[in-house]
Amino acid sequence: MDVKIREFFDSVGSFFTGGDNIPWCDRDIIAGCEREVAESDSSETKNECLMRLSWALVHSRHPEDVNRGIAMLEASLDSSASPLQTREKLYLLAVGFYRNGDYLRSRQILEQCLQMVQNSGKIVHMSLMPFLFLDGMIGIGIAATGVGLLVAGIAALATRK
Numbered sequence: 001m002d003v004k005i006r007e008f009f010d011s012v013g014s015f016f017t018g019g020d021n022i023p024w025c026d027r028d029i030i031a032g033c034e035r036e037v038a039e040s041d042s043s044e045t046k047n048e049c050l051m052r053l054s055w056a057l058v059h060s061r062h063p064e065d066v067n068r069g070i071a072m073l074e075a076s077l078d079s080s081a082s083p084l085q086t087r088e089k090l091y092l093l094a095v096g097f098y099r100n101g102d103y104l105r106s107r108q109i110l111e112q113c114l115q116m117v118q119n120s121g122k123i124v125h126m127s128l129m130p131f132l133f134l135d136g137m138i139g140i141g142i143a144a145t146g147v148g149l150l151v152a153g154i155a156a157l158a159t160r161k
Contacts, residue, residue: 022095025059058096070096087113
């Protein structure tokens with residue numbers, strides 16, 4: 001167990017020294033994920049286990065594991081349940097291609113993932129527009145009320161004298 005903890009901290013420590021900043025995964029973790037997939041009983045649980053397995057495979061130090069993870073992700077990309085899951089699969093594909101040394105393909109996939117995130121941001125912004133408009137109208141109303149009260153106060157003072 002101490003060896004795994006040391007390897008984890010070495011992996012995290014490489015972030016500060018340069019080099020590959022993506023964490024590595026051991027074969028025993030992959031084997032554990034494979035057992036989870038085999039033992040899963042529902043389709044939802046199986047999908048979660050398959051995602052963990054594909055994560056472990058593309059983070060492996062062994063090219064055959066990385067290739068297997070890439071194949072799993074490419075096969076399951078069309079059956080993603082949500083845009084979030086699609087983005088996660090695209091990111092893992094990019095990690096797999098990066099680990100295989102296919103940097104151009106990795107970059108293309110990351111750009112596709114980034115485009116999805118930007119589109120999601122536009123959708124969120126557009127859905128918030130009515131609320132932003134309403135907030136603006138409330139602000140204008142408050143400002144107009146303040147100006148009206150100020151003018152009324154000045155008028156009251158002027159008529160008092």
